Amino acid sequence: MTSSTFKRISNSGFTKLALFLLFALVPFFFAVNDVQLFIFWGINILLAQSINLLSGFAGQISLGHAAFYAIGAYTSAIFMTKFGLSLVVTILLAALLNGLVGYLLSFPAGRVKEFYLAMMTLGFGFIVQEVAKEWSSVTGGVMGLSGIPSPQLGTFTLLGIPMGLAYYYWVVLVIVVFFLWMFKNFVQSYIGRSFLAVHRSELSAASIGISPQFVKQLAYTVSALMAGVAGALYAHLMGYIGTNSFGMMQSIEILVMGILGGFGTIIGPILGAGFLTFIPNKLQFIQEYQLMIYSLLLVVSFLIIPQGFAGVLKLRTSLYKNLKSKEKSPSPATTVVAKREINDLDANRSHQPILTTTNVIKDFSGLRALNGISFNLYRGEILGLIGPNGSGKSTLVNLISGIYPITSGAISFEDDDITNKQSHLIATKGIIRTFQDPHNVANMTVRENLLLGNHRLYQSGILSCTLNLKRSIAEEQEMLAKVDQIMVLSELAQYADDQVGNLPYGIQRIVEVARAILAEPKILLLDEPAAGLSETELKLLIQLIRYVKSKGIPVVLIDHHMDFVSSLVDRVVVLDSGEEIYTGDMKGMKQNKQVIEAYLGVAKHA
Amino acid sequence: MSSLQFALELIFTGLCVGAVYSLIAHGFNITFWTTKVVNFGHGPFIMFCSMLVLSFLMKGLPWIVSIPLGFSIIILLGYILERFSIRPLLKYPTSMGWIVSTLGLGLFLQALASKIWGAQALAFPPFIFQATDYVSIFGIQLSAQYLLVLVMALVIMLLMEVIINKTIWGKAMKAVAFDPNFARVMGIKSKMVMTLSFMISALLAGVAGILIAPIYGTITPEFGMNIMVLGFVAAVLGGIGSSKGALFGGLMLGVIEKLVGGYISTSAEHGVAFLILIIILALKPDGFFGVKVVQKV
CATH class of the missing domain: 3.40.50.300 (P-loop containing nucleotide triphosphate hydrolases)
Incomplete structure (x- = not known):
């Protein structure tokens, strides 16, 4: 099978629908533990795409991405436990607040590049974790927050309906699919392309009218927003959140998912997230040496597979929308030419x-x-x-x-x-x-x-x-x-x-x-x-x-x-x-x- | 008087801790000069050296053997870092490769340390002086241990300054910093100078580690990463690449941190440092002594 036929098959609406239905059937065929893993995969996909947008597309490295994840988790958990708001509202709040934090961060971060930015984001990660530890009246401090409504504990309701893990899985599935769809549309638009242009060179991006500052603001905002949704979904899955879940190692794990999967593609981070979700869980010895393996992956991945899994599998994401078959406009080429030829010579x-x-x-x-x-x-x-x-x-x-x-x-x-x-x-x-x-x-x-x-x-x-x-x-x-x-x-x-x-x-x-x-x-x-x-x-x-x-x-x-x-x-x-x-x-x-x-x-x- | 004494004591402690930050900042500077790279695993290097020395001490070896042994291993690690995490990645146009790769090596050391020595805090014995030894100057009690750290850090920095400015190796390093290819044409082994700079940088990390460990009293596998960011803040505050800046930035950061810790809250100590980092990078990325880099087209 050539890659073009593969592409055609994977791009057809029918394949996508079939895949979606297949994933929707997961709770019927897998044990509870595995369903939970699939939910984790979904959450990790959101995280991986979040860093993919910021680092892979816009080229802004982030070593403190767990901070956004944490803010999302805490926001959603606090609003639900303290104010009894519904998941629909708390996710939105988590996303909005995170978007705001990302937007604000883009101002200092937008002014620096390269390793300065890397250190700054590392510091940002430490700060947020520190705040979560010290602000115990709100975040529960080092003890963490427990008693968050969770489908695993049977304490979770959505729109008045009590929800089990399977329902929660479907909610996550729909959210992830929706985000992936939007993500694809986004990166295949002129805005998505402008991200890559800024990544290559801010100078040359500006020379064709792209504002690097705007691109960075947008990248930080949207990236933080996605990580916020992931955080909210995580908080309600676990029913408990503590500061240890949002430390530097979490930031590194997010980065590894992106790099290993392949930055700058859509399929890459999905694969990277899947790899880091299922492999450590299924292979016990990996769990024991997890940190060492992740860090070694960081050392070697750029040397061995600089484009990640997506690069190995030659799965490139095209960056424009080719919908010609659907939208047959009456040969626009000629009309454009005609219009422009008038003022001539x-x-x-x-x-x-x-x-x-x-x-x-x-x-x-x-x-x-x-x-x-x-x-x-x-x-x-x-x-x-x-x-x-x-x-x-x-x-x-x-x-x-x-x-x-x-x-x-x-x-x-x-x-x-x-x-x-x-x-x-x-x-x-x-x-x-x-x-x-x-x-x-x-x-x-x-x-x-x-x-x-x-x-x-x-x-x-x-x-x-x-x-x-x-x-x-x-x-x-x-x-x-x-x-x-x-x-x-x-x-x-x-x-x-x-x-x-x-x-x-x-x-x-x-x-x-x-x-x-x-x-x-x-x-x-x-x-x-x-x-x-x-x-x-x-x-x-x-x-x-x-x-x-x-x-x-x-x-x-x-x-x-x-x-x-x-x-x-x-x-x-x-x-x-x-x-x-x-x-x-x-x-x-x-x-x-x-x-x-x-x-x-x-x-x-x- | 007692409030003044309190303030003076805070400033003194700040200067001692700050001197270690300066050493870390120097470690960043040296590799920055030769390769425009800073080692994101510098923190774990600091931690690893103090852990090594501690474990040698616990094996019954005397200080005089443990420290050189620890230093030799950390220098070797510096060599490995340059050969495997940096040299192959310098050819890429973006810095993401070496950032991720040096960070990865650092994290590996961190994970290795928790595997070998456990994740809990280990007590680090006082060096030469006892924790209770005090020197009294102008009516304030100064810990002899702290004073020793301050003096040693300053002496090492002075020594480095002399080596870089007066010796032929220092001049070779400056030449490579100016233009590696040109230096090569002039007969300097640029690649070797680069490797050497990473080994010296690793050594400085090791020195910082065994100076700060007696002050902290206990060490954990995680402490390196935290202190590395503090050292980076010091470097940025003074201006990356400037020796004067590293010294000044480190001391200033140490003092600010201790004053905040003394008058506001100890838990805000590190938070303030990160805040300074974000503010200084946003307002004056070249620091106080840095040189503005002109953008080339």
Whole structure:
């Protein structure tokens, strides 16, 4: 059986329904102990997906995830025992409170990265456990909370009906399935893709209009919310909660489930959770050495199976919704093209600048990289930005796209002042750039990377994407059609489903340029797009840039390849050591003394 | 006067504990210089060394043998850590690999310690002085044991500073910290310097372990992880990578902790440290003496 047939079978609605029914039958065929294990699996799936969203998708490592689990468990337990609220309400409260905690945590956590974040989350885990230990009037302190209504003790009722373990199992099953469905919709939407983009590089995510800050806030909130639901379900399963259940080892167990299963996929954490639920329980000797085995798994998993079980089984989760069979919109490709072809050609070239830099100065701790650069970019033109290495070309692009703050001067776009605006806001306005080395998301396919380009055009809300509302799906189909069109134009169709990281360098560059085009920019900034391209790839690039020009989109082009530049540009600005030494057409440039001096060192040899 | 005396005693205890935090922070700094890696298993290293020394002592070995033996084993562990948990994972672009892997090795030591010595607290004997030995300075009673810890921690840090700034090894380490590839071109065995930095870092963990253990009085397999985060707070407070910062951050954290413990509640001691960590990372991630890193495009 090939993987594609496997995929088709596992994706069909019938298979899913059959699986669901099979799981629903579990209480009839298994002993009480095993049913309890299945419930634990469900709870662990929620935990594993929770950390998967935060660490696997958004790339924010968490070593204190048990803290969220604890807050959920305590909240739900306290509201039920002290106020007699129903499970439906307490789960919601646990989820909401946790979401709030996650949201608040995202502010300090969003400011740090890498091992700083790891330590911070480790500290957060300790703090929450410490609070649970010390705040004994509410949490029961080290004694824990007992007497929580539990189906195992027969003290549990839902909506007035007394519930046994089997009923509780079904409740958990429905909740888990519902969450998995929402999780899948979420990660396959433009929001889910933006998580991976931030994971790869906040810089490049911002360059296509994704706000890293927003992504992190959302990731922490949703991740905490899911862990909160898991905590609530755990508290009512056990009937007792103590601080020992939410220590560092629990955080590590959650992390192991995610890593071992495979971060960044949907099936992975489900398998990881299952592994850690059933294996230690069924094999006694493992229980005895459980901690040692978990820690060794941490040491070796990244070395041996960096992508976890999902990687071993080659089960990749695709990151877009392909529902073409259901939603046959009347060939959207043509309508899109037609709409865009209307405003065309040199008619758009005017003498009204779309981008103006005024006396821009940039200092890097004492070194002046740019000294008073003023230039205009006019609608519909291609402007070459050239100069020797270190002359400040890339710095200028970095200033325009908001990556570096400007020391002094101003940049305005259309009628807005964009000086020192945040990078993603500038991109949202329509100033899109590429980088000297391609900044695609290596573990996403070409199609998914190109969809990232569309990010700033999406309008559906988070809820709409999560619940697969019709509008969000129609929007996704529309974007997919645009992607198809550009893939044909840039000859990428044959690579559509290949992961970008596995493709040759030249193709990666083309993907990045195509991605930028898909953002439907108002200005396109290309930083050395031709570097390292083969002859054929170069021709393709020229074709793409001409296409952009035909849309009336102005382009700023940095490159050293003179034939390439001169075949495309309308005007050039030449920089040398941070000074603007020439502005005008190519012909004039070649005769300009200062330019020749800058390139060849001595003027008289020219 | 008695309230002043109380405050002074708290500050003194804070300085002693803080000096150990400084040592831990130094341990982070050394590997951070050479590889931009901090060992997430540093805490269990601290614990493991004190456990080893304790078990040698209980076997009847004298201090003079137990301590070098403990140090040798911990240095060996530092070597193993670098070879298996760090070197193979440095090639990945994200830090998640080595964070998880060093943490895993640390947790393994922790689990191993509870397997061998049990999970309960073990009494650690006082070192050189008795717990009841006091020195009186300016009318306040200072525990001789604490004073010894403070002096030793300061001496070790001073020694390190001298080694790094004056000797050829220190200079090689600085060169590797600046640019490992460039250092290699200049004839420095970068890889060896990196390995060495992890062995020194492990040794510092061991030293911190046997200095803090007599102060705590008892040790458990878990105590390392907790104190590691405190050492990290010290490092962040001063600015990761700065020796001055490690010293200052550690002492400051120790004093704050003890003052909070003395005037508010002892159970809030560690909580305050984590709070400081979150606040300092949110407001000034480079710490007081750190160097701001420029983002490269």
